[in-house]
Amino acid sequence: MRSFIAVDTGEKVPAMIDGISERLRRMGFKASWVPGENAHLTLAFLDNIEPERLSLIASMLSRRLRGFPSFTLETGRIGYFKHKELPKVIWVAIEQNQSLLNLQRETKVVLEAMNLPVDGNFRPHLTVGRMKFSPPMWRKFLSTIEDERIIFPVGEVTVFESILSREGAKYRKVFTCSFEGGLIEHAVEG
Numbered sequence: 001m002r003s004f005i006a007v008d009t010g011e012k013v014p015a016m017i018d019g020i021s022e023r024l025r026r027m028g029f030k031a032s033w034v035p036g037e038n039a040h041l042t043l044a045f046l047d048n049i050e051p052e053r054l055s056l057i058a059s060m061l062s063r064r065l066r067g068f069p070s071f072t073l074e075t076g077r078i079g080y081f082k083h084k085e086l087p088k089v090i091w092v093a094i095e096q097n098q099s100l101l102n103l104q105r106e107t108k109v110v111l112e113a114m115n116l117p118v119d120g121n122f123r124p125h126l127t128v129g130r131m132k133f134s135p136p137m138w139r140k141f142l143s144t145i146e147d148e149r150i151i152f153p154v155g156e157v158t159v160f161e162s163i164l165s166r167e168g169a170k171y172r173k174v175f176t177c178s179f180e181g182g183l184i185e186h187a188v189e190g
Contacts, residue, residue: 002048002162003174005061005107006040009126010152013039013075017092020078020128020145024090027141031090031129038171039126041073041094043107043157044118053114055185058159058175061110062183068106070155070179071099077147079125087131087138094124099154107157155179 014036021033046054076093094100101122108118135141159175176184 001051001054001174002164003046003054003160004042004162005044005046005157005159006042007073007103007154008156008158009039009041010150012150013126013152016075016148016150017126017128019148020090020092023145024129024141028133028135029090029129029131029138029141030133031131032168033129034127035168038169040158040160040171041124041126043104043122044111044116046111046116054159054174057110057114057116058177058183058185060113061107061157061159062175062177062181064106064110065103065157065177065179066181068103068179069099070153071097072151072153073097073100073124074152075126075148075150078128078142078145080142086134087142089130090128090142091125092128094126096124100124103154103157 016036017034017039018036024031074095076095079091079093080087081089104122111118156176156178158173159177160171161174163170163172173186175186178184
């Protein structure tokens with residue numbers, strides 16, 4: 001299973017992501033846009049992993065996060081990762097706080113115990129789109145998009161499966177690890 005561990009962004013963030021995508025489209029940007037319903041904050045990408053091993057990771061993560069204090073996150077500015085002086089990915093920043101850094105560290109501890117590599121460069125963001133074309137005045141256009149600040153609660157992490165198709169990636173919840181001490185295994189639809 002192609003999978004990752006992430007924080008769900010709540011109810012308001014998806015509409016914000018869709019709104020930003022629409023504004024960028026009207027400005028002439030072309031991209032593989034991330035649907036707002038797929039908005040999530042990735043803590044760790046697991047790549048292809050066997051279902052049994054994924055279940056073990058979720059179980060260990062659930063035990064490790066039992067009693068982790070709930071907290072809130074806030075969306076921030078619009079930013080980008082660039083390649084050859086053009087934006088490669090446009091994203092919305094997530095304001096870092098100590099609770100988020102602690103959560104990412106706890107996730108990393110579990111994965112390293114399973115001998116899984118974890119990217120050490122944690123830059124919390126929500127991907128809006130992977131660019132295919134940017135208009136000549138792209139920097140100016142990006143600067144006109146106002147930061148919409150949304151605060152959302154974090155009380156669990158989710159293990160997602162990423163299913164690739166011609167229409168783009170679809171994310172399916174596989175496990176949810178609640179800070180209150182519960183592990184939920186989500187049934188496969190269909």
